[in-house]
Amino acid sequence: MAQRLPLILFALVMAAIPFIPTMPPFWIVLLDNIGLSALVAMGLVLLTGVGGLTSFGQAAFCGFGAYTTAVLTTAYGLSPWLTLPLSLVVSGVFAVALGLITVRLSGHYLPLGTIAWGLGLFYLFSKLEFLGRNDGISAIPPLAIGPLKMIDPDTIYFAIWTAVILCALLTMNLLDSRTGRAIRALRRGHVAAEAFGIQPPRTKLLVFIYAAVLAGLSGWLYAHFQRAVNPTPFGAQAGIEYLFVAVVGGAGYVWGGVLGAAIVVVLKEVLQDYLPVLFHGEGQLETIVFGMMLVALLQLAPNGVWPWLVRLLPFKPGPKAIDPSLVLPPRRKPAAIDDSLLIVDHARKEFGGVIAVNDVSFDVGTREIVALIGPNGAGKSTTFNLITGMLSLSAGTISVSGKVFKSAKPQDITKLGVSRTFQHVKLVADMTVLENVAIGAHLRGHAGAIKSLLRLDRSDEARLLAEAMRQIERVGLADQAHMLAGNLSLGQQRIVEIARALCADPALLLLDEPAAGLRHMEKQQLASLLRSLRDGGMSVLLVEHDMGFVMGLADRVVVLDFGTRIAEGRPDAIKANPDVIRAYLGGAP
Structure with missing residues (x-):
C-alpha cells in the first residue's frame, strides 16, 4: 500500500484540478494534450528505456487507434465505447505484423526499420479514400456517459487522465514481476537472458505490442477529443517527438513518461507564444530553440529529469519485504546416464x-x-x-x-x-x-x-x-x-x-x-x-x-x-x- 500511495495522491490532485475556480480553460486543454502524449511515452518507456528497442514509429499506432474509431463511428454508427476494444485490437494486430519483422533487427537497423514503416503508414493514411486522404475524417461523435457528453476539454479530461493513471498502474505492475525482469534483462543483451530460459523474440514482441496498444489508446482518445482526424499528427515528426518525450522525462521510468510529456508540451506552447514576440514574428524559430533547449536539458540530466528529481526528494522507497518461509518446489531434473x-x-x-x-x-x-x-x-x-x-x-x-x-x-x-x-x-x-x-x-x-x-x-x-x-x-x-x-x-x-x-x-x-x-x-x-x-x-x-x-x-x-x-x-x-x-x-x- 505504501508503494501505491504516491499514485493515489497524484490521482487525487489530478481529479481536483478542473474544480479550481481560477484554472484557465487553456491549461485544461494543455493537460489533455499532456495526458495523450504521456500514454504514448509510457509505452516507449517500456519499449525503449526498459527493453532497449528504439522506435520512431509509435505515432503510426496512434493513427491506427484514431482512424479505427473515426471510421466505425462515422461510417457505421457504432458507439465510441464499443470502438475502444476494436481500436486496441487493430493497433495490437498491426504491432504483431510489424513486430515479427522489426524486433529481429538489431543495432542501427532497428530504429531505421521503425522510421521506414512509420513513413510508409503515414503515406497510407494520406492516400486511402475511406480514411479521407489528406483531409481525414471529421464529425466524430464525442464520448458520452448517459446524458453527459464529453465535448468540452474539462469533461474529456477525466477520461484521458483516468486512462493515464490506470495505464501507469498496469505498467508498474508489469515491471514489478517476472515478466518485467525478463524485459529488463534484454537491455544488456540476450546472451545471459537466454541462459536462464528467457525467450528474447517473444519477450521483445510482447513489449512491442504493449507499447503499440498504449499508443492506440492515445489515438482513440485523441479522435474523440479533437472530433476529427487527419494524417498530420501521425507522421515521422510526431514519432520522433514522442521518443523525445520519453528520453527527456527518463526513458527507464514510468512517471518519467508523464513528466517528459509535461515538459515537452508546455515548452513547445511557451516557445510558440513568446518567441514571435521576442523576435517580432521573424522566422519560425520554435523548432530550433526547442531542440537547443532539449539538448541542454539532457546535458544537465542525461538519464532524464525524473531520476534527477527523485534524488532531490527527502524520502526514498524502502526495500521489498521478503518472506523467508516461502519455498519454490525443486525443479524436476533428468536422471544421469551411466553416472x-x-x-x-x-x-x-x-x-x-x-x-x-x-x-x-x-x-x-x-x-x-x-x-x-x-x-x-x-x-x-x-x-x-x-x-x-x-x-x-x-x-x-x-x-x-x-x-x-x-x-x-x-x-x-x-x-x-x-x-x-x-x-x-x-x-x-x-x-x-x-x-x-x-x-x-x-x-x-x-x-x-x-x-x-x-x-x-x-x-x-x-x-x-x-x-x-x-x-x-x-x-x-x-x-x-x-x-x-x-x-x-x-x-x-x-x-x-x-x-x-x-x-x-x-x-x-x-x-x-x-x-x-x-x-x-x-x-x-x-x-x-x-x-x-x-x-x-x-x-x-x-x-x-x-x-x-x-x-x-x-x-x-x-x-x-x-x-x-x-x-x-x-x-x-x-x-x-x-x-x-x-x-x-x-x-x-
Whole structure:
C-alpha cells in the first residue's frame, strides 16, 4: 500500500484540478494534450528505456487507434465505447505484423526499420479514400456517459487522465514481476537472458505490442477529443517527438513518461507564444530553440529529469519485504546416464579456417567437480558455449542427462538442469542484486504477462524473490541484496552471478573463471561453497586460471591446449604431466 500511495495522491490532485475556480480553460486543454502524449511515452518507456528497442514509429499506432474509431463511428454508427476494444485490437494486430519483422533487427537497423514503416503508414493514411486522404475524417461523435457528453476539454479530461493513471498502474505492475525482469534483462543483451530460459523474440514482441496498444489508446482518445482526424499528427515528426518525450522525462521510468510529456508540451506552447514576440514574428524559430533547449536539458540530466528529481526528494522507497518461509518446489531434473550428467564426445568447432575446439571428449559425473584448464586461447570458453547452446557444434555430439544434441537453444539446455556464469560478467547494472538473482529462477515461475498486469502474480512473485534471497544469503552477500549490481566490485559481481545460476536449481553448474577478481579469503569461501554443492548432489564444471584454487578443489582436471585435449586426470597427476607443463611454461620440465 505504501508503494501505491504516491499514485493515489497524484490521482487525487489530478481529479481536483478542473474544480479550481481560477484554472484557465487553456491549461485544461494543455493537460489533455499532456495526458495523450504521456500514454504514448509510457509505452516507449517500456519499449525503449526498459527493453532497449528504439522506435520512431509509435505515432503510426496512434493513427491506427484514431482512424479505427473515426471510421466505425462515422461510417457505421457504432458507439465510441464499443470502438475502444476494436481500436486496441487493430493497433495490437498491426504491432504483431510489424513486430515479427522489426524486433529481429538489431543495432542501427532497428530504429531505421521503425522510421521506414512509420513513413510508409503515414503515406497510407494520406492516400486511402475511406480514411479521407489528406483531409481525414471529421464529425466524430464525442464520448458520452448517459446524458453527459464529453465535448468540452474539462469533461474529456477525466477520461484521458483516468486512462493515464490506470495505464501507469498496469505498467508498474508489469515491471514489478517476472515478466518485467525478463524485459529488463534484454537491455544488456540476450546472451545471459537466454541462459536462464528467457525467450528474447517473444519477450521483445510482447513489449512491442504493449507499447503499440498504449499508443492506440492515445489515438482513440485523441479522435474523440479533437472530433476529427487527419494524417498530420501521425507522421515521422510526431514519432520522433514522442521518443523525445520519453528520453527527456527518463526513458527507464514510468512517471518519467508523464513528466517528459509535461515538459515537452508546455515548452513547445511557451516557445510558440513568446518567441514571435521576442523576435517580432521573424522566422519560425520554435523548432530550433526547442531542440537547443532539449539538448541542454539532457546535458544537465542525461538519464532524464525524473531520476534527477527523485534524488532531490527527502524520502526514498524502502526495500521489498521478503518472506523467508516461502519455498519454490525443486525443479524436476533428468536422471544421469551411466553416472554421467554431461558427455562431450569429439566436440569440434570451426570459425572459418580456425579450429577453436578440436575433437574434445570428456565427461562430468554426478557429485563431481571437474576443472577445464588451459592457457589463454585454449578453447575453454568456446567449449562452455557449445555445452550451453550458445554455439552450435561443427562436428561431434554433446549429451546432457542422456539427451544428445549437436545444436540446441540455450533455453532447452537450461531446462535440462544446466546453469552457468560467464567469463565477462553479464549482470543488469541498474537492477538490484535481488532482481538480478531472481532472473535465474525465471523457469521456476509460472505467472505470465496478463497476470502480472492485473497483479495476480503476487504469490508466485513472493516465492521467486524468497528463493533469490536464499541464494544471496548462501553466497554471503545478504547485506548487498538491495544494492544496484553495478555498484559492486568485480569479485562481488561474480559471486552474484553464481547466486543467479544457483537460483535455477541446476543439476550441473558451469562456472567460467569464478575466482577472477576475488581475494584469498573470498576464494576459500567460494571453494567451501562448491564443495558443499557437490556434497549436496550438484555437479560442477569450471574454467579457472588460478591453479592453486583448481588443484585444491577439483576431483578431476581436463587440460586443453589450442583447442585440443592434452591431458585428463586427478589434480596430482595433472601437476606432474609433462604435456601440461610444456603447454603452460613453453618447454619440458
